[in-house]
Amino acid sequence: MAKIERGTIKHGIFSHLKQDIPASIVVLFVALPLCLGISLASGAPLFSGLIAGIIGGIVVGSISDSAHGVSGPAAGLAVVVFEALHSMSFEIFLLAVVIGGALQIILGLSRAGIIGYFFPSAAIKGMLSGIGIIIILKQIPHAFGYDKEWMGNDAFVQLGGENTFTLIGKVLLGHITPGAVLIAAISVAILLLWELYLTKKYQNVFKLIQGPIVVVAAAICCQLITKNYFPQFTLGSENLVSVPVAGSLSSFFGLFTFPDFSQLGNKAVYVLAVTIAIVASLETLLCVEATDKLDTHKRVTSTNRELFAQGAGNMLSGMIGGLPITQVIVRSSANMQAGSRTKLSTILHGIFLLICVALLPSVLNLIPLSALACILIMVGYKLSKPSIFVETYRLGWDQFLPFIVTILGIVFVDLLVGLGLGCSVGAVVVLIRNYKNSHFLHIHPGEGEKQLIITMAEDVNFLNKGAIIKELARIPKETDLTIDMSKCYSIDYDVREVVEDFIKSATDRGINVRLKPPLVKTYGKEDIYSEKLDKWILALPVKNKALPV
Incomplete structure (x- = not known):
């Protein structure tokens, strides 16, 4: 592994050819099996x-200003694509990819690059882990040599009363290929050896030579030997x-597939396009954030430009028969570890990938599908490894x-339902926090009588109404109550009504009610609390409005 230099970055993408060309070759070795494996998934x-990988490198890499980000087909969208292709033709699916790319361009031009920050991080982690589990479940049949079309979709409940696990059981019991199992065992052993031992003890060599490309090479050799x-183990x-x-250049261009524009009136196409745009944008923005944090030079990627670049890439990919594209953390981190300095390494990896596909x-x-399945199983494991569950x-x-x-929603229903449930639970958590944090009740013992203080929070809104009503109802008779609003700068009308009604009764x-109004703290020409709040407090039927607490 080449060390990432900490010196000054020179201007221009051709200023660091010595570092960027070797890095691009490493990324090629990582991207090639992943492009094939994610297509399979x-x-x-x-x-x-392969088309998506080429466009992700050349087109997206050229438009984006990310120094290390590498784009291509991503595991996070595999579930979406798999389910879509069970309900529509590939040509109609490509139309959805084109429209999804156009939506991403609109998001970029609308400066929606901060959209990823409005989703709970716990739900995003759950989405990635759920996708990892789904990928593992889907690749188990291929690892055992069942490479025919797997009936059913990614929904847990299948037609005829079957579900995901019963289908896997049937595949394992009746469709095991010895040669595929042998290659799968060798592939898993290599991946584990690379992950757990070699890359840790001999970093300079075995982080440069990536495990997935060794698996592919070993699988080809195994197939030739058998x-x-x-011959009994030959696949x-x-x-x-x-x-x-392709036998010629013209036949090569004939391999591309084009979208079916006659389906522009199909509502299902637009639902899928929105799904692709949202999932691809989220995964990209999360990858951008992670990649920027790992950059030793601390360069900041423009998220709006990145969305525009991804949208342009997806439109072109859909136009010529490619999968949806996102920025991918596996390839991006490999790019950095290989010593890349500018985005030229990303662009070159796409050019090299095109050469491999064409020539x-x-x-x-010669690559066995069971080897690719094991690579994808490892990817799924990294997305959903047990340590993530423990840390969370x-x-x-x-x-x-x-x-x-x-995770449960994604595994037992589908991706959108799972993410929606996770975000909903996250929203409920926020509501509960708001419910609790609207006020604090302090009990101060006095001489023969109770003295209570309710301290209001800075921002009290209608979500806090129930909690405040509950606490005010519990105030015992013959009590001195002070309502401390010294920290408030905003109180919703709903809460004001509750306070007014309580004071009247x-x-x-x-109950002797006293009031401590907001402290007047001025920053420049603006007070920290609104003029409306000030007027409302002055109008309250409380004699002492400035009693020290």
């Missing part, structure tokens, strides 16, 4: 993932990658509850 033509010496063509081989498709067609649990129930609800209960 999505149930889409394998060529579509074909010559152990058939249905168990191998099937990238179209070396026969080599790609330690943060408290307010983080763990929306996290786990999102307090005399009948023998």
Whole structure:
């Protein structure tokens, strides 16, 4: 692994060729098997993932100002694509990708780059973990050699009373291919060896040579060896990658698929387009934030420009038969670890990927699908590894509850329902906090009588109404009550009504109400509390409005 230099970054993307060219080759080795594997996970033509990888490198990389971000087909959208392709043709799906890209361009031009900050982080973590679990479940059949079309969609409940787990059981019991299992075992062993030992003990070498490309190379060698010496373990063509081989330049361009624009009036297309735009934008913005934090030079990526770049990439990808594109943390982090200095490494990796697809498709067609399945299982594991659950649990129930609800919703229903449930639970947590934090009740013992103080928070809104009514109803008779508003700068009309009604009825209960109004603190020409609040307090039927507490 090349060390990332901490010196001054020179202007111009061609100023660091010495660092960027080797980094681009490393990213190519990471991206190539992932493009194929994510196509497999999505149930889409394998060529579509390669198209998305090429466009993500060349087009998105050129428009974006991210120094290290690498875009391509992402695991986070695999579930969305898989389910969509069970309800519509690939050509109609491509139309949704084009429209989704246009929506991302609109988001970028509308300066919606901060949209990711309005989703609870716990729900986002849950979304990624849920996607990881779904990817693992989907790749189990391929790892055991069942590479025919897997019946059913990603919804937990299937037609005929089946569900995700019973279908996996049937596949494992009746469709196991010994050669695929052998390659899967070797692939898992290599990935674990790289992840747990080699990259930690020999970082300079084994972080430069990435595990996924070694798995692919080992799987090809295994297939060639079994074909010559152990034919009983040889995989058939249905168990191998099937990238179209073009005999000429014109036939190569004939491999591309184009969207069906006759379906512009189809409502399902627009629902899918919105889904792609939202999920792709969220995953991209989260990746941008993580990548910027890892950048030793602390450069800040323009999130609005990034959305525009992603939208342009998705429009072009959909136009020629590619999968949806997002910025991907796996490739971006590999790019940084390989020593990239500018976005040239991203662009070059896309160019090299194009060369491989155009000139070396026969080599790609030697790759067993079970090896790609193991790579995707490792990706799914990294998204949903147990340590994420433990860390989130330690943060408290307010983080763990929306996290786990999102995962359960995604696994047992679908992606949108799961994310919606997680965000809803997160919103409820906020409401509960607002309910509790509207006031504080302090009890001060006096000489023969109770003295109570209710201290209002800075911002008291209608969400706090119930809690305040409850506390005021509990005030015992014959009590001196001070309502401390010295920290307030805003009180909703609903809460004002509650306070007014209580003051009017307090005399009948023998409660002596006193009031401490907001302190006048001026910053420049503006007070910290509104003029309306000041007028309302002055109008309250309380004799002493400035009693020290």
